[in-house]
Amino acid sequence: MTPPISLQAALADGALDLRGRRVVVRVDFNVPMANGLVLDATRLREAEPTIRTLCDAGARVVLLSHRGRPQGRIDPELSLRPVAEALAKVLDQPVGFAGDCVGAVARGAAAALADGAVCLCENLRFHAGEERNDPALAAELAALGAIYVNDAFGAAHRAHASTAAICGQVDQALGGLLLDRELRQLGRLLDDPPRPFVLVVGGAKIRGKIDALRRLLPLVDRVLVGGGMSNTFLAARGVPPGSSLVEREALDLAREIETGTAAHGAQLLLPTDLVVTDSLDAPESERQCRTVPVDGGVQAGWLAVDIGPETRAAFAAAIKGAATLFWNGPMGVFETPPFDAGSRAVAQAVAACPGFAAVGGGETVAAVKQEGLFDRIDHVSTGGGASLALLAGEQLPAVEALREAAARTARREPERMPAHPAER
Numbered sequence: 001m002t003p004p005i006s007l008q009a010a011l012a013d014g015a016l017d018l019r020g021r022r023v024v025v026r027v028d029f030n031v032p033m034a035n036g037l038v039l040d041a042t043r044l045r046e047a048e049p050t051i052r053t054l055c056d057a058g059a060r061v062v063l064l065s066h067r068g069r070p071q072g073r074i075d076p077e078l079s080l081r082p083v084a085e086a087l088a089k090v091l092d093q094p095v096g097f098a099g100d101c102v103g104a105v106a107r108g109a110a111a112a113l114a115d116g117a118v119c120l121c122e123n124l125r126f127h128a129g130e131e132r133n134d135p136a137l138a139a140e141l142a143a144l145g146a147i148y149v150n151d152a153f154g155a156a157h158r159a160h161a162s163t164a165a166i167c168g169q170v171d172q173a174l175g176g177l178l179l180d181r182e183l184r185q186l187g188r189l190l191d192d193p194p195r196p197f198v199l200v201v202g203g204a205k206i207r208g209k210i211d212a213l214r215r216l217l218p219l220v221d222r223v224l225v226g227g228g229m230s231n232t233f234l235a236a237r238g239v240p241p242g243s244s245l246v247e248r249e250a251l252d253l254a255r256e257i258e259t260g261t262a263a264h265g266a267q268l269l270l271p272t273d274l275v276v277t278d279s280l281d282a283p284e285s286e287r288q289c290r291t292v293p294v295d296g297g298v299q300a301g302w303l304a305v306d307i308g309p310e311t312r313a314a315f316a317a318a319i320k321g322a323a324t325l326f327w328n329g330p331m332g333v334f335e336t337p338p339f340d341a342g343s344r345a346v347a348q349a350v351a352a353c354p355g356f357a358a359v360g361g362g363e364t365v366a367a368v369k370q371e372g373l374f375d376r377i378d379h380v381s382t383g384g385g386a387s388l389a390l391l392a393g394e395q396l397p398a399v400e401a402l403r404e405a406a407a408r409t410a411r412r413e414p415e416r417m418p419a420h421p422a423e424r
Contacts, residue, residue: 004174004175004179004180004183004399004402004403004406005174005175005402005406005409006174006175006176006177006179006180007050007053007054007149007174007175007176007177007180008053008177008180010174011053011057016147016172018054018057018058018059018147019057019058019059019115020058020060020115021059021060021145021146021147022059022060022061022062022110022113022144022145022146022147023054023059023060023061023062023145023147023148023149024062024064024141024142024144024145024147024148024149024166024170025050025051025054025061025062025063025064025148025149025150025151025176026064026065026148026149026150026151026152026155026162026163026166026398027043027047027050027051027063027064027065027151027152028043028047028065028066028151028152028153028154028155028382028383029043029044029047029063029065029067029080029083029087029120030043030065030066030067030068030154030155031043031044031067031083031086033082033083036082037082037086038082038083038086040369041086041089041090042365042369042374042382043154043382044083044086044087044090045090046178046382047151047176047178048090048091049177049178050149050151050176050177050178051063051091051118052091053177054149055091055093055116055117055118056116058115058116059115059116059147060110060113060114060115060116060117060145061113061117061118061119062106062109062110062113062119062121062144062145063087063118063119063120063121064101064121064124064141064162065080065083065120065121065123065124065152066123066124066125066130066155066160066162067079067080067083067123067125068123068125069125070123070125070126071125071128072125072126072127072128072129072130072131073126074126075123075126078123078125078126079122079123080097080120080121080122080123081097081122083120084096084097084120087118087120091118093118094117094118095118095119095120096109096112096113096117096118096119096120097109097119097120097121097122098110098119098120098121098122099122100121100122100126101121101122101123101124101126101127101141102127102137102140102141103140106121106140106144107143107144109121110144110145121144124141124160124161124162127161129161130160130161130162131158131160131161132160132161133159133160133161133164133165134161134165135161135165135168135169137161137165138161138162138164138165138166138168138169139169141161141162141166142166142169142170145170146170146171146172147170147171147172147173147174148166148167148170148172148173148174148405149173149174149175149176150163150167150173150174150175150176150179150398150402151175151176151177151178151179152179152398153178153179153182153183153381153382153383153386154382154383154384154385154386155383155386155398156179156182156383156386156390156396156397156398156399157383157385157386157389157390157394157396157397157398158397158398159397159398159401160398163397163398163401164397164398164400164401165401166401167401167402167404167405168401168404168405168408170405172405172409173401173402173405173406173409174402174406175399175402178382179399181379182379182381182382182383182386182387183390183399185358185378185379185381186358186360186379186381186387186390186391187390188324188356188358189216189219189324189326189358189391190215190219190391193219193323193324193356194323194324194355194356195221195323195324196221196222196321196322196323196324197216197219197220197221197222197322197323197324197325198220198221198222198223198224198318198319198322198324198325198326198353199213199216199220199222199223199224199325199326199327200224200226200315200319200325200326200327200328200329200346200350201213201223201224201225201226201227201229201327201328201329202225202226202227202228202229202230202328202329202330202331202332202343202364203227203228203229203328203329203330203361203363204227204228204229204245204247205228205229205247205250206229206232206247206250206253206254206257207247207249207250207253208388209229209328209329209388210250210253210257211388211392211393211394212328212388212389212391212392213257214257214260214392215391215392215393216326216391217257217260217261217264217266218264220264220266221266221267222266222267222268222269222318222322223257223261223266223267223268223269224269224315224318224319225268225269225270225271226271226307226311226315226329226330226331226332226342226346227307227329227330227331227332228244228245228246228247229329230270230271230304230307231244231245231246231304232246232247232250232251232254233254233257233258233270234270234271234294235248235251235254236251236252236254236255236258237270239294239297239298240297240298240300241297241298241304242276242297242298242299242300242301242302242303242304243298243300243301243302243303244276244298244302244303244304245303245304267318269314269315269318270294271294271307271308271311272293272294272308272310272311272314273291273292273293273294273307273308273309273310273311274291274292274294274298274304274305274306274307274308274311275289275290275291275304275305275306275307275308275332275339275341275342276289276290276291276292276298276299276302276303276304276305277289277302277303277305277339278301278302280303280305280333280336289305289338291308291309292308304332305332305333305336305339306331306332306333306338306339306340306341306342306343307331307332307342308342311342312331312341312342312345312346315331315345315346315349316345316346316348316349319346319349319350319352319353320349320352320353321353321354321355322353322354322355322357323354323355323356324355324356324357325350325353325355325356325357325358326357326358326359326360326391327346327350327357327358327359327360327364328359328360328361328364328384328387328388329361329363329364330342330343330361330363330364330367331343331345331346334363334366334367335363340367340370343363343364343367344367344370344371346367347367347368347370347371347373348371348373350368350373350377351368351371351373351376351377356378356379357377357378357379358377358378358379358380358381359377359379359380359381360380360381360383360384360387360388361381361384361387361388362384364384365380365381368380
């Protein structure tokens, strides 16, 4: 996928003078929090290059983001105010906070910005029009600045007011550094990727990944399936699942993928042993756990919660030597140690992979970070759903909106913009 016209390119060719201009930046600060503190600042750090580039260019930066699902209502628990405080530490400079993203409060905060200053506005989803892609809300957001930059890849698969409709209401719309990098790096998986190509998938459900699987099958050499997904594949083969999570409605999809893998000359690897337990709810001291071979199935009343040691070794061997690799989805009940062992083992194998390796999905990224391997992976995507949509061949509404805006800009008669234009 060809990236939209990027902020970096516009600055590099001297076509954009940002000093004294207000720039509205859509970021993805949907971060985990507890007791008013940001637990993981990865998304803040990933947005830093774009924000820093704008500040260094003398722009007045107005940040927009969502957090959680407040369903159009104000929810103090989902306020972005603590995020502004955490971002100030990441940027090592003050970050203002506007108690709303529209209206007099937001406009006043934007108007008060000095060159190189940053302000974060309150949660976009406190307004129902955000998720409805409401043009009226988009117009109010656009009024905060003449230039718009989208750096929220994690929300690129959503047609929302701040990601899609706004692009038609600003003088210029550009892709940020993070968005540009995501499109370029994930595009490497689709544009004649070097072989062998290894695809590692896990997580609970097949249905959320089926379109990406279908599109990637002609490109891959090995497909490794773990997590809850593997239970469905094994059940489709007739293996007794016990009380394991199985998508009964997806059994035919599992058979389709298995048949399709063989038809394309690729290898499908399923677990040969499983870690099983009699309860996930009981305290660890009262829980029974064991490793069982897949051939005998899972005993009634027990459930599979991770891939076993034999499977971990087989998966690591299959990953070794991959020229291209993509991993999405944990290998087990990652949030409940010790059932994270399979995911951690795969993370280590992926980090050691000599080829280009990309990972996506919240729990997958968590496994990589838990093992301290973040910097050893070629590309760690900030968008699980967006990365799968991109790999499935779907158009990302936010990216298409940027392309359309770029086309409109190109059709207009070139005009030299003053360094300090009157902002709307």
